Amino acid sequence: MRKRNLKFIPTIFLFSFLIAFPSFAQPHITVGIQDSIQQEILGQIVGTYLEEKGFKVKYKMSLSNSSLYSALTKKEVDLAWQDPASVWFLKFLRTDILSSKKLYKEVKELEENKGLLWFKIANLENQYVPVMQRKKSEKLEITTISELADCVRKDEKKIRVVMSSEFFFRPDCYFDLKQIYGFSFYRPNVRLISSTIGFGLLSGDQVDVVFAFSTDPPIEKLNLIKLKDDKKALKSYCMGIVIREEIMDRFSDLSSLVEKLIRISPATSEIARLNLKVYNGVSSKEVAREYLREKGLIDIKRE
Amino acid sequence: MRRRITLFILLGILIGITVWITNLEMLKFRPPATYGELFVRISEHFKMVGFAELIAIGVGVPLGILITRPKFRKISPLVMGVVNIGQTVPSMAVVAIMAVIMGEFGFIPAVIALFIYGLLPIVRNTYAGINSIDPSIIESARGMGMSKRQIIWKIELSLARPVIMAGIRTSTVINVGTAALAALIAAGGLGMIILAGLLNNIPLLLLQGAAPTAALAIILDAILGSIEEWMTPRGLKIKRGT
Numbered sequence: 001m002r003k004r005n006l007k008f009i010p011t012i013f014l015f016s017f018l019i020a021f022p023s024f025a026q027p028h029i030t031v032g033i034q035d036s037i038q039q040e041i042l043g044q045i046v047g048t049y050l051e052e053k054g055f056k057v058k059y060k061m062s063l064s065n066s067s068l069y070s071a072l073t074k075k076e077v078d079l080a081w082q083d084p085a086s087v088w089f090l091k092f093l094r095t096d097i098l099s100s101k102k103l104y105k106e107v108k109e110l111e112e113n114k115g116l117l118w119f120k121i122a123n124l125e126n127q128y129v130p131v132m133q134r135k136k137s138e139k140l141e142i143t144t145i146s147e148l149a150d151c152v153r154k155d156e157k158k159i160r161v162v163m164s165s166e167f168f169f170r171p172d173c174y175f176d177l178k179q180i181y182g183f184s185f186y187r188p189n190v191r192l193i194s195s196t197i198g199f200g201l202l203s204g205d206q207v208d209v210v211f212a213f214s215t216d217p218p219i220e221k222l223n224l225i226k227l228k229d230d231k232k233a234l235k236s237y238c239m240g241i242v243i244r245e246e247i248m249d250r251f252s253d254l255s256s257l258v259e260k261l262i263r264i265s266p267a268t269s270e271i272a273r274l275n276l277k278v279y280n281g282v283s284s285k286e287v288a289r290e291y292l293r294e295k296g297l298i299d300i301k302r303e
Numbered sequence: 304m305r306r307r308i309t310l311f312i313l314l315g316i317l318i319g320i321t322v323w324i325t326n327l328e329m330l331k332f333r334p335p336a337t338y339g340e341l342f343v344r345i346s347e348h349f350k351m352v353g354f355a356e357l358i359a360i361g362v363g364v365p366l367g368i369l370i371t372r373p374k375f376r377k378i379s380p381l382v383m384g385v386v387n388i389g390q391t392v393p394s395m396a397v398v399a400i401m402a403v404i405m406g407e408f409g410f411i412p413a414v415i416a417l418f419i420y421g422l423l424p425i426v427r428n429t430y431a432g433i434n435s436i437d438p439s440i441i442e443s444a445r446g447m448g449m450s451k452r453q454i455i456w457k458i459e460l461s462l463a464r465p466v467i468m469a470g471i472r473t474s475t476v477i478n479v480g481t482a483a484l485a486a487l488i489a490a491g492g493l494g495m496i497i498l499a500g501l502l503n504n505i506p507l508l509l510l511q512g513a514a515p516t517a518a519l520a521i522i523l524d525a526i527l528g529s530i531e532e533w534m535t536p537r538g539l540k541i542k543r544g545t
Contacts, residue, residue, distance in 0.1 A: 066504040090503060095332050162489075165499040171332045187336070188343035192499045197489050200408050206489075 028056035029247060032077030035062040035194070037278050038215060038271055042081045044288035046241070049261055052298050055251070065090060065166060072116060078247040083126050084118070085237040087111070089170045097172045100125075100237045107240075115245040119258060120238060123267040127236035128167055129214045131224040136208055144228040148209065149183040156186040162198030163190065163211040172235055173211075180233040199224075215272040217279035264295040310521060317518040324511040333503075335511050336496050345515055347491035351410065351482045352523070355417030356475050363422050363474075364467065367429025368455065379430065386426050389419040394481045402488040413482070413490035420481050421474040428470025432463030461536065468531040472524055479520040483512070493519075 029050060033043035040061070047057045060077055069091045071077040084107040088094050092110060108118040130145060142148050152159050167173045168190070178184045191198075191207065198210035199218040209227075212219065219226065241258065248254055266274060277287050292298045324335050336344070366386075370379035389397065401416040402408050436459060444458045460467075486494030493512045500508030532540075 064502050066502060069504075089332075165502045168499070169333060169503045169505070175332060187340045190340075191489055191491065192495055193486070193489050197408055197487075201489055204407050204409070206409055 026056055027250070028058050029251070030058045030060055030076065030078045032060045032063050032068050032071055032080035034068060034081075035064060036196070036213075037217065037275050037284070038213070039081060040284040041271070041274050041278060041287055041291075042239075042266075044284045045265070045291060046079060046081070046261060048285065048288045049292055049297055050257065052292075053253075053257055072242065072244065073114065075244065075246075079241065079243045081121075082240055082242050083237060084108075084240050085126070085172065085235075086166060086170065089172065090166065095171045097176065097235070100235070104238060104240065111242070117243050117245055117248060119241040119243070119262055121240055121262060121265050122238050124239045124265060124271060125236040125268050126239060127214045128173060128211050128234050129229070130209050130211050130227040131202075131219055132209055132227060133202060133205070134223060134225050136205075137225045137227075140208075142227065143225070144230045145177070145181055145233070146230050148227060149181040152183045152185060157189065159185060159209060160189045160207040161185050161191070161209045161211070162193060162195065162201060162207050164194055165192040167211050168192055177233045180231050215268060215275055217272070217275040220272070220276060221279060260297070264292075264297060266291065310525065314518055314521055317514045317521070320514040321511060321518070324507050324514075327507070333505055333508075335508060341496075341511075341515070344491060344493050344496060344512075345519065347410075348479070348482055348493045348516070348519060351413050351417060351485060351490060351492055352475065352478050352519075354414045355421055355478055355482075356471070358414070358418045359421040359425055359474060360471060362418075363425030363470075364429050367426045367467075368433065368459075370426075370430060371433045371459075383427065383430070386423045390423040394420055395484050395487070398481070398484050398488055408489040410490050412488060413485035413492075417478050417482055417485070421478045424470040424474040424477070425467075426470075428473075429463065429467050432466030432470075433459050435466070436462050464535060465531070468527065468534075472527045472531075475523050475527060476520045479516060479523060483516055 031043050031047045031050075033039050043059065047059060051057045060071065063071060063077075065086055068077065068080055068082070069087070072080065084104045088098075088103055088107050092107075098106065104118075104120055108120075111118055130148065132142065137143060140151055142151055148159070163174065191201075195210055195212040195216060196218075198207065198212065199216070199222065201207045202210050202224070203222055214226070218224070241262070243254070243258065274287050274291060278284050289298065321341070325338055325341060327335060366382065369375050370382050392400075397420055398413065398416040401412040401419075405412045405415070440462070441454060441458060444454050449457065482492050483494035483497055485492050486498050493516045496512030497509055497516075498512075500506065500510075500512060
């Protein structure tokens with residue numbers, strides 16, 4: 001009987017050690033990464049750079065928009081790349097459509113009250129674009145969104161669409177598009193899933209149009225055609241880096257590092273090239289490292 | 304009777320919630336799914352579960368019978384092990400793996416994933432139901448001069464029917480829930496509405512997808528229950544106190 005009781009003791013020790021273990025960990029920075037190739041590369045660029053400079057970095061991958069917001073407020077994520085437009089429309093639920101500059105300013109002010117600091121990445125822009133298969137577009141004679149709108153108006157059940165649910169619910173995206181072009185898709189034909197799966201459906205001819213980011217690698221790889229936005233309905237917004245104020249205060253040299261990073265952050269044309277590399281099978285970590293080396297932020301000798 | 308009334312009340316609440324949200328004028332920029340979309344998604348959901356269950360019954364019941372035959376009894380642990388794998392892998396992974404293996408998205412991989420996921424309860428219950436029959440009953444049937452086929456149809460299957468049907472009902476109800484995950488591989492269904500609500504933080508939309516899913520599970524279970532009642536010979540019905 002006594003022997004049996006003793007057996008429990010090491011188990012209890014082990015458990016308590018496991019539970020208490022995270023609190024022994026040294027201070028680190030957690031980088032939040034959203035669920036797309038581009039976000040992964042951008043997150044890895046920041047993370048790798050900070051790692052090289054002696055910080056301990058952890059990653060939280062594949063966060064959705066809304067889970068990233070809550071992770072930032074719950075202090076589970078310290079640093080992340082974000083699209084100010086999606087914060088404005090989906091986090092703060094604003095419905096007024098502003099210019100890129102003004103929207104960034106407003107978001108920055110709103111977020112500062114919540115202890116989140118924004119840094120602007122001016123040369124990196126996010127823009128949605130509808131894409132089609134080349135064959136299909138020739139067959140239906142659609143090269144612009146106006147022609148797409150005409151086609152939908154004629155026979156609304158003909159066109160099957162994939163868009164991300166963010167695109168569907170953001171006031172400046174699908175709602176605005178509907179108003180400016182004066183059409184709307186037949187709703188049961190609209191599938192709200194990520195564009196990554198949308199490209200798979202597109203090549204299997206299960207859908208006709210996918211609303212994707214202009215820098216998505218499959219567009220080039222699958223030789224898809226981008227529909228021209230002839231009435232300028234789809235806006236583009238710059239990206240930003242968000243850092244929690246506490247972290248900024250704790251690591252005093254962080255701000256200078258981030259500023260250096262912003263100066264070399266990839267432009268819209270460059271990120272498309274990096275995306276394609278990852279899409280072809282190179283790991284995002286490797287691509288980020290190579291990019292930093294190209295820009296001279298990491299010493300070649302240390303590798 | 305009392306059980307049926309509770310069921311109807313629950314069903315009424317779920318359908319009421321769905322109708323209420325669909326009619327709701329939410330903020331202009333957060334629209335709920337329209338009736339047209341809702342019906343399409345429900346029919347997609349129903350089709351997925353229906354096809355998967357039909358295949359699972361068509362494969363599972365004969366398989367369950369087969370592994371109780373003396374010749375194949377030895378391989379029954381093997382079969383159960385293989386079928387078990389379908390359930391031990393998380394449902395989301397089964398759905399995703401199927402899409403990756405087949406290299407395409409949509410309806411067909413979703414049905415196959417649901418089939419794999421729904422197989423275990425059916426095979427296991429068929430196996431257990433037939434195994435639990437008293438051997439002396441089968442012995443006496445053989446003594447009466449029944450052929451092997453007659454023993455399967457008239458003795459084993461009729462006596463094991465409640466257990467087998469319980470397996471089918473379990474598998475169907477589980478699969479209605481699992482089919483919501485098929486939205487991840489673009490197979491549509493009510494999961495698409497749930498997912499849109501989840502990703503954009505719109506709780507009402509979540510509810511609009513979840514309530515009909517639950518209602519569908521209840522309805523399908525009730526339909527299968529009445530089929531079971533209809534199939535049971537009058538002599539075998541046990542009178543339950545109401």
